[in-house]
Amino acid sequence: MRRRFAIAPMMDWTDRHYRYFARLLTKHAFLYTEMVTTGAIIHGDRDRFLRFDPTEHPVALQLGGSNPKDLAACAKIGQDWGYDEINLNVGCPSDRVQEGKIGACLMAEPQLVADGIQAMVESTDIPITVKTRLGLDDNDNYDDFYSFVETTSKAGCKLFILHARNAWLKGLSPKQNRTVPPLKYDWVYQIKKDFPHLHIELNGGITTAESALPHLEHIDSVMVGRRAYEDPCSLFQVDSLLYSDHVPIKLRSDVLIQFHQYVLSELSKDAKMSDPSKHLLGLFNGLKGARKWRQALASIHHNDDWAALIALAIEIESDHQ
Numbered sequence: 176m177r178r179r180f181a182i183a184p185m186m187d188w189t190d191r192h193y194r195y196f197a198r199l200l201t202k203h204a205f206l207y208t209e210m211v212t213t214g215a216i217i218h219g220d221r222d223r224f225l226r227f228d229p230t231e232h233p234v235a236l237q238l239g240g241s242n243p244k245d246l247a248a249c250a251k252i253g254q255d256w257g258y259d260e261i262n263l264n265v266g267c268p269s270d271r272v273q274e275g276k277i278g279a280c281l282m283a284e285p286q287l288v289a290d291g292i293q294a295m296v297e298s299t300d301i302p303i304t305v306k307t308r309l310g311l312d313d314n315d316n317y318d319d320f321y322s323f324v325e326t327t328s329k330a331g332c333k334l335f336i337l338h339a340r341n342a343w344l345k346g347l348s349p350k351q352n353r354t355v356p357p358l359k360y361d362w363v364y365q366i367k368k369d370f371p372h373l374h375i376e377l378n379g380g381i382t383t384a385e386s387a388l389p390h391l392e393h394i395d396s397v398m399v400g401r402r403a404y405e406d407p408c409s410l411f412q413v414d415s416l417l418y419s420d421h422v423p424i425k426l427r428s429d430v431l432i433q434f435h436q437y438v439l440s441e442l443s444k445d446a447k448m449s450d451p452s453k454h455l456l457g458l459f460n461g462l463k464g465a466r467k468w469r470q471a472l473a474s475i476h477h478n479d480d481w482a483a484l485i486a487l488a489i490e491i492e493s494d495h496q
Contacts, residue, residue, distance in 0.1 A: 183400035213240035235260035279342035289330035296331035
């Protein structure tokens with residue numbers, strides 16, 4: 176099935192528990208891990224960073240790094256773990272990742288990015304993709320952006336996820352970088368015209384499947400970030416609107432019951448109750464009773480508490496029918 180919608184990689188948010196939860200809401204959205212550095216995979220606990228549930232497919236591993244040899248090794252490891260795609264982070268503007276030569280600062284070194292892509296392509300049989308911004312700081316030169324895409328696509332990247340803003344490496348926080356630099360959708364549309372053979376995915380400013388539809392007249396797919404996390408039930412629209420899969424919309428309580436079975440499984444392994452349950456905070460976002468829901472969720476410490484939580488979910492739903 177053609178890719179049309181993805182949920183963005185988000186640090187501290189898109190862990191395996193959230194991804195399982197998201198898959199209960201949409202069968203078709205492409206999912207991403209949090210960014211994992213090459214050093215963490217090479218030297219750290221791989222099970223902690225790479226484990227995922229088979230129901231998450233299609234799912235991509237996002238890597239943070241710049242050393243071609245390390246990227247190639249980690250891409251191969253990711254493939255061996257069963258990921259469907261390896262994505263290189265060339266978009267994160269935080270000071271912390273800049274120090275490790277990771278993220279948006281790599282836009283200034285397109286050949287280094289190309290070398291990393293080529294090394295990953297040669298070590299794997301799955302797609303190698305890039306998530307990037309449109310430029311750095313106040314650089315408003317489309318030709319520089321064009322050159323970056325041209326150089327890195329020639330190295331083997333065929334799918335680009337473009338956050339339609341510049342990344343400011345100094346003067347703006349990561350949070351400000353998500354809202355202050357102006358969106359330049361016209362650049363993303365133009366890059367698709369200039370490189371029609373590439374798959375171009377648009378990120379930035381899109382909040383729902385419905386709001387994605389006008390963009391899909393110009394590009395191939397869209398990616399949604401924080402709205403997919405803070406208001407997870409907005410994902411209910413994805414399968415019907417973007418994939419013509421008109422399955423009945425689930426009740427939130429049904430999703431909760433299904434997720435509870437997953438939580439039980441995870442608790443029998445190494446998870447704490449708060450690890451998966453924290454991702455449910457937005458389940459009733461925008462509905463009367465959302466505050467009561469968040470308060471009840473915060474008091475969940477034992478499996479015995481879930482019966483009351485499910486009952487509350489049913490109660491909130493019944494008030495809105």
